[in-house]
Amino acid sequence: MGKPRIAIITGYGINSDNELAHSFALAGGDPRRVHINDLIARKPALSEFDIIAVPGGFSFGDHIASGRVFANKLKHSLAEDLAKAADRKIPMIGICNGFQVLVKLGILPGAAPATVAQGTGEPAASGAFVQTTTLTYNDSGRFEDRWCHLSGVPASKSIWTRGIERIYLPIRHGEGKFIPKDAETLAALKRNGQISLRYCTSAGEDPGEGQAAYPLNPNGSVDHVAGISSSDGLIFGLMPHPEAHMLATNHPQWQKLGLKGEGEGIRIFRNAVDYVRGSAL
């Protein structure tokens, strides 16, 4: 096949679309920035793409709550197309505000296999996305721009984090504290390999508990969760910005470390591009 076609959704305050498009291009994809209203009008339709990406930004200014109003828009105008895309088993990613959107829409973490596998093995019915986790105000009560060490969870099913043990990326958010509905939800996510990325120390260890974990865990996320995936590993969301580390010169200490060329963040996008290429074989 040719290069996988990637829809980078734009509009209403999304703002990390240019660098995300460039990151996908560096990873070997064929990105196209598409305004949400054009997707709703199906000019072009989501069905024309192999990967869907919801970039970071401040959709609707984070008003009411981050990602909520944009999620509401998707739910009432694009839910069917999104459900079809999920049925087509194509990779989707939501970064920062995009992650908040997918979580509030309930696409992430999505129905767990245990609750949908009642005989059919099919995912829950289209449009039946239910929100079971949330991303809310940082414990610090403020927006912060801060680089974080992250560790890939070995048991993660996410095709996006394959082979990633450690990665260094910035967070830039005020509402990134991950909270599952209850302990069972978290346990199920762990059990199903849906926890993909966690905040850690520069040595890869857990940042500690409570206040002591700050700023390594920059927002107070439960279990230091920074990124989760759907149970099939195709849909992935994370608060840190891999597209903000697309070039080595984005790294805050690149001079001292002598870094050159591509940034670490590209690994995540290359995983998805390679996955699409692999499944087309």
Next chain:
Amino acid sequence: MLTRIEVGQKSPSTDSQARKILATLHETFGFSVAKLEKAATVSVYTLEMDLEGKEKERIARELLTDPITERYAIDAHLAAAAGDGSFDFLIEVGYKPGVTDNVGRSSREGISDLLGRPLADEDQVFTGRQFQFRGTLTRADAETIATKLLANPLIETYLIRSKQEWAAFPSLPKTSGKVAFEHKPEVRTIELPESDDALQRLSDEKVLALTIAEMRAIKAYYASAETRAHRALAGLPAEPTDVELEVLAQTWSEHCKHKIFAADIEYTDETGKRENISSLYKTYIKAATEKVRPKAPWLKSVFTDNAGIIAFTEEWDVSMKAETHNSPSALDPYGGAMTGIVGVNRDILGSGMGSRPIFNTDVFCFASPFYDKPIPEKLHHPRRIFKEVHRGVKDGGNESGIPTVNGSIVFDDRFLGKPLVFCGTGGLHPAVLNGMPSWQKTIEPGDRILMAGGRIGKDGIHGATFSSAALTEASPTSAVQIGDPITQKKLSDFLLEARDLGLYRFVTDNGAGGLSSSLGEMARETKGPSGIGGCKIHLDRAPLKYAGLDPWEILVSEAQERMSFAVPPDKLAAFLELARRRGVEASDLGEFSGDGLFEAYFQGKLACSLAMDFLHDGNPKLHLKARWTPPRHGEPPANFWASRDLKADALALLSALNICSKESWVRQYDHEVQGMSVIKPFVGEKADGPSDAAVVRPLYDRKEGLVVSHGIVPRYSDIDCYHMAACALDEAVRNAVAVGARPGTLAGLDNFCWPDPVESENTPDGQIKLAQLVRANQALYDYCVAYGLPLISGKDSMKNDYGRGKDKISVPPTLLFTVIGKIEDVEKTITMDAKAAGDVLYVLGLTRDEMGASEYFRQLGFTGNSVPKVDAVSALALYHRLADAIERGLVRSAHDCSDGGLFTAIAETCMAGRLGAKVDLAALPAAADAGPLPPGTKLFSESQSRFVITLAPQNRAAFEALFAGLPFSSIGQVTSGSDLEIRDGSSSAGAGLIFSAGLDEMFASWRRPLDW
């Protein structure tokens, strides 16, 4: 029908806003924990629209509430649900009618999406915030909390309920925020009286801010036979309409015409020598750029457009502009500052054919947040100004998706009367668009006038010259604007798309002066047959936020988030269609003409017809006097140094507000959205060292970059504004050079913020203040020419005073100098942090006894007289050589010496690198003609054009060969330890050891003051 929905947290653990408020009340307001033990926040949405019960339920559940962490109540109160005892005082805050309610607007759009139907214009959502406090607080305490922390009475209302009141009547009113006032818009004729007194009174009463000479010029215009004949023919009254007077007042305002910079000035210097200066702008600023221009072929558009434009690569240009938003920030610091940043973003969007904002810069000047004297009436405490201005710029920049890459915060208690809020933006755009150079733009007669973006309300009418007493509960708030970054983001996405499709011929922003200003300027750009353009505007076609605006108000309203376009008639349909698809409101307001008239119609009837040449060039010039008398300040006593504990002084200096770490504030800005960052505001081992300059890489696949930096030292104005300006300029340049920029590739932006320099009853010292302005301009000319540094854009704000008589507070004369320039290869840039133990530490540049107005003297209550001076010739040689050394990869770190002198620079180099150093001041390069300097002077003098640099030992020889003949020397070494050890070999005592300071103690001092 009003529906009230409350949303609160299920558990206090997710109420981080309440925690933050509680912490502020404990720490800043001094409330004890017993007095305020608990707080909770609730969001309040008032829906003014017809809804069924099921719809209300869906809106509350699906749109407004997070199912995991929140709960809601519809037409009921969460407080009641919690039972009494949940609070002792409840405070609810809402906006006054007409104030921009961004959350309300997004909620409205969400409701429309959820219900699957468009809402009517009158269907609206108003938002409020409720705070519940538990503790032994009194009603007076609650009032304090409401007015000093939670609400700004200028734009917000609040109500307070005690526990007892709530028990007796557990209900809060449903309040519509709709603007309700009965007014039939009309055009009035204003008779111009005969006498000067009456003319001046008219100007004052109508807040026209016109001088008597200007009023006379207007009277003469209307009295002329030509004008009379024209008006009779056009069916207009002989006397001016209110629309015409307002347009003239706006066009001739100091803000738009820069009358002081254009004035004829008779300047007398300290020797009594007299000089006539015809326009400071032409004589110094424009002249400097013209002189430098032959050496700067990369200049494209200077001073004429909304921003300066320079070439970046063959295919791309960059633009930059910096603005101030001081008065609005004094009144409503949040809204004022946010409007400042989103306003300057629009300047970039309106530069050339439209430039995409790629970075913001911000510089604030405040009084100390720890100011403990009484606050004059109508002013906010500087701590509140600081927090709210910061929040406004943070929200404005972050929500717009534009990284804040460079800035600073300057403290001086004279900024109590007027904080200074400088906001800058850089943009990127294709050099050629549709076959034409994109920095050029024209308008043809017949082109349509399009306005796109937000709607017009009474926001910002007459800028900030209003009196807050004029505000009442039911009247729309007319003076304060709150930015709406999301409406603007939609507008800017649309604009760039329309630009690339060639859907318009000209674009500019609506800022100060509103449509009157933007269309007046555009009419001027229209190429009529006679060479003079014009426009015909239909004011009733402009979309309004609410009915009842008079035509003149529509014309001069400064409602935000609007751009004006000239659209060729054959592109009109495509322009409107794209706007519709992008959810942007665009309106066709009329057409540009070639008849030399600025005309406005209301309901089909001509309401304004002014000759373009009179409108733009009819204002009389100011004639002003300036006289310079240098001040003499006291010096410290002769035995001063003998009594000083230099270690204690050095650590205290790290806690000076102008030197200490601003990390906790700056980290709240997004520094790197758009993915271009190469050098961020924070650098070093733990990313907490303050970088000298920002470097961005606008084109991801190219190595070229842009450097951005600035200089600002208002305290030097206490001695001489000539040197204040020279030092600000030098600081900006050396900051850029410190990361690897080269002089000759840099362009400058000048932003003057001055106290009123026009002599008058209330400004008896006007001649001195004007002389200070003259001297600052002379320095700008001298150093721009010496450095080969063209000025590309600038702005002045000339009335930064508060009050009258002995209570008057004037800001110190302040120049912010910003530089932007091209870097050939970003991969060769360096940062300020020490990189490795064993590296050699050098100082470049001469250290002189220049303690005058230094931070060190300031801390001890002295001003002194030896203000730092810039030796341009030797500085320029040094800068070129340093650029060579960095390009050759010889240098590992470079940091400029500025506030606090050499000690601060070395301390920051060590702290950022988490490395120690051993330094011997005896080796410091010093002027040959000067005697030995005391160690304190060496450490704290603020001599300009100096750097602290580190390099690997193997590069010593190459480096020293490069700098032969220039003032430099090795003064020590970077160590792996955690101490900064400072000696002065020439000192007799204790083998020269002056002190040794640990990184930990330096960090503690440096972080303490502003780490909140």
